[in-house]
Amino acid sequence: MFNKSTVKSTVTLGAALDQDILDNERSSQNFCRMTPTHVPEQFDRTMGCTAAELISWLPRSLPDAQLAVDVTLGRCVASWPEGSLRLQWSPLPDRCIALLRIPQLQVHFAFEGLDDAARYARQKFFDLHTHRGGG
16 A cells, blocks of 8 residues: 555656656757767777677778778777778676676777867767667
C-alpha cells in the first residue's frame, strides 16, 4: 500500500525527471556531447574497444580518407587532400565493473594541415561512428 508521503515523493521524483528530459531536449549540447567544440591538433583518449574493433571501424569512421594501417605497430594514417590524421594506439588493462570487463585502448590523435572547423568535422564524424550504444 502507498501512503501519502510515498505518493508525494514519487510525484516529485517524476516531475524532476520530466524536467531533466525537457532540459536535455531543449539543449542538445548538454545531452551526451562526445566531441568537444574545440578539437586540438593533438590529444589522447581512452576508448572502450579492442585494437581489432578499432581497425574494423576505421573505413566507416574515416570514409573519404586514404588509410594506411600498421596493425603490428598499432597505428594508422588517414590522408585527405587538405591534411591528415595520425592515430596510434596501445592496449590498457580492461576496465572491470563487477563481473563486466571492458577492453580499453589509449589512442593518440594527431591532426596535420586541417583547420579548426575541419578537425571538428572529422572528429565529430569519427566519434559518431565509433560510439558504443548506451543512454
